[in-house]
Amino acid sequence: MTTTTAPGLKTLAELPEVLSLLAPAETQAGNIDQIEFYERIKAAAEAGQARATAKLAEQRHDQEKAQGIPKSKRCKGLGAEIGLARKESPARGKQRLELARVLVENLPRTYQALCDGQIREEHAQAMANEISALPARHQREIDDILSDRLGAIGPRQLANEARAQVQRLDPQGAAKRLRDAEAERRVGIRPAAKGLSQLVAIGPTPQIAALCDTLRQEANSALSTGTTKDHRGESRTRDQLMFDMLIERGTGQAAAPAVPVEVMLVMTPDTLFAQGGTPAWLTGHGPIPAAVARDWLSQKDVSVLLRRLFTNPEANQVVGLESRARGFRSNLRKLILLRDNICRTPYCEAPIQDVDHITPRRDGGATAWENASGLCAACNQTKENRGWRHTGDSQGMQITTPTGHVYTVASQPVLPGRDPRPRTPRRPSSGQHDKEPADNPPQIPRAGGSQRCPEAGLFSTDKPTL
Numbered sequence: 001m002t003t004t005t006a007p008g009l010k011t012l013a014e015l016p017e018v019l020s021l022l023a024p025a026e027t028q029a030g031n032i033d034q035i036e037f038y039e040r041i042k043a044a045a046e047a048g049q050a051r052a053t054a055k056l057a058e059q060r061h062d063q064e065k066a067q068g069i070p071k072s073k074r075c076k077g078l079g080a081e082i083g084l085a086r087k088e089s090p091a092r093g094k095q096r097l098e099l100a101r102v103l104v105e106n107l108p109r110t111y112q113a114l115c116d117g118q119i120r121e122e123h124a125q126a127m128a129n130e131i132s133a134l135p136a137r138h139q140r141e142i143d144d145i146l147s148d149r150l151g152a153i154g155p156r157q158l159a160n161e162a163r164a165q166v167q168r169l170d171p172q173g174a175a176k177r178l179r180d181a182e183a184e185r186r187v188g189i190r191p192a193a194k195g196l197s198q199l200v201a202i203g204p205t206p207q208i209a210a211l212c213d214t215l216r217q218e219a220n221s222a223l224s225t226g227t228t229k230d231h232r233g234e235s236r237t238r239d240q241l242m243f244d245m246l247i248e249r250g251t252g253q254a255a256a257p258a259v260p261v262e263v264m265l266v267m268t269p270d271t272l273f274a275q276g277g278t279p280a281w282l283t284g285h286g287p288i289p290a291a292v293a294r295d296w297l298s299q300k301d302v303s304v305l306l307r308r309l310f311t312n313p314e315a316n317q318v319v320g321l322e323s324r325a326r327g328f329r330s331n332l333r334k335l336i337l338l339r340d341n342i343c344r345t346p347y348c349e350a351p352i353q354d355v356d357h358i359t360p361r362r363d364g365g366a367t368a369w370e371n372a373s374g375l376c377a378a379c380n381q382t383k384e385n386r387g388w389r390h391t392g393d394s395q396g397m398q399i400t401t402p403t404g405h406v407y408t409v410a411s412q413p414v415l416p417g418r419d420p421r422p423r424t425p426r427r428p429s430s431g432q433h434d435k436e437p438a439d440n441p442p443q444i445p446r447a448g449g450s451q452r453c454p455e456a457g458l459f460s461t462d463k464p465t466l
């Protein structure tokens with residue numbers, strides 16, 4: 001940190017604390033002024049991050065060039081380092097790295113607008129995303145043309161206007177890039193607010209628009225003929241009809257709620273057998289209200305794959321299993337998916353794709369619970385880059401990056417929604433925990449004797465082998 005001084009500050013390192021101590025204004029207008037002031041501070045800080053990021057990329061490039069590393073292999077994993085430093089995902093970190101390079105080198109007006117607080121980083125990112133495929137001279141030209149729009153329009157409109165300029169300057173290239181992008185069409189799922197999920201379909205606009213139009217027309221038709229009742233006899237809105245029609249078409253089921261689902265649902269016995277309020281946990285997604293989880297299990301048409309967990313009663317975390325196999329076998333792998341829930345890299349939040357050895361097999365790392373991490377494909381790849389090192393065990397992991405920074409992540413509780421207040425231990429009624437809760441749920445084999453843990457409400461075990 002520089003030692004440059006500012007009014008009221010001995011060093012810039014004191015700036016965050018000074019800002020945190022500023023009191024709100026006495027008047028409404030004064031508070032609006034404060035909000036605008038903080039926006040300028042944020043934008044100036046984002047410009048500073050861009051400068052530091054661009055300089056870091058230059059330093060890393062020069063260092064690796066001096067080491068004789070081929071050009072195509074320089075700065076590998078640098079985006080993930082940026083992501084960790086900014087507490088963002090590796091994918092977002094890579095985006096920030098590309099933004100910083102183009103902003104500092106080829107978008108002087110956009111960069112200045114960010115320094116001055118006229119725009120936010122979000123605007124600069126929207127612009128950079130659109131023009132990234134163009135040569136530097138075209139990027140500078142668009143920066144110049146749109147300079148009077150900076151601060152006057154939102155990021156989405158700025159992206160649209162930048163894209164229009166890209167298509168004007170490079171019509172053939174723009175058409176080819178759009179056609180090539182159609183190969184990236186895909187469907188996915190994301191968590192949404194209130195425990196719902198979001199269906200994400202990315203593909204050619206005409207096809208997605210046609211799908212929405214078809215659903216809307218059929219829903220309108222049902223509304224006009226009065227045939228809007230669902231399987232329970234309740235009337236549906238246009239939006240509800242469109243959603244139900246989409247699910248029915250996509251799954252082939254006669255009614256949307258009848259869709260068979262196979263999910264990894266974790267819950268305490270109290271939640272499962274009684275009326276306990278601890279939320280269940282849908283692996284890879286998040287908490288589900290206890291009553292809704294019981295409702296899912298009680299529906300005849302819904303097939304829920306329920307897996308029991310072994311937990312550490314104090315930390316409420318899954319404890320060990322071991323395997324001598326080279327790869328992580330099915331049951332051990334499933335338990336690691338339950339333990340880590342999402343990619344273990346801090347801030348990544350991508351779905352787990354690989355169960356990885358923390359200490360690699362080539363360095364003597366065991367295929368064991370204590371040496372396993374659930375990672376997304378990108379993070380698994382990143383850890384193989386120069387200067388990266390993962391250490392840790394089942395309770396947590398440390399990531400050391402090429403600059404020597406260390407980032408630590410602790411294994412999360414299996415059921416984060418449990419009441420943190422201490423409870424009086426009570427012994428559940430005989431046989432309660434051993435009872436199979438669903439129709440022949442898959443068993444997790446146990447060789448070492450497991451024991452009941454009434455306080456944890458789940459199961460603990462002395463490291464059974466698989």
Ligand SMILES: [Zn+2]
Nearest residue numbers: 343348376379
């Ligand atoms: Zn990841």
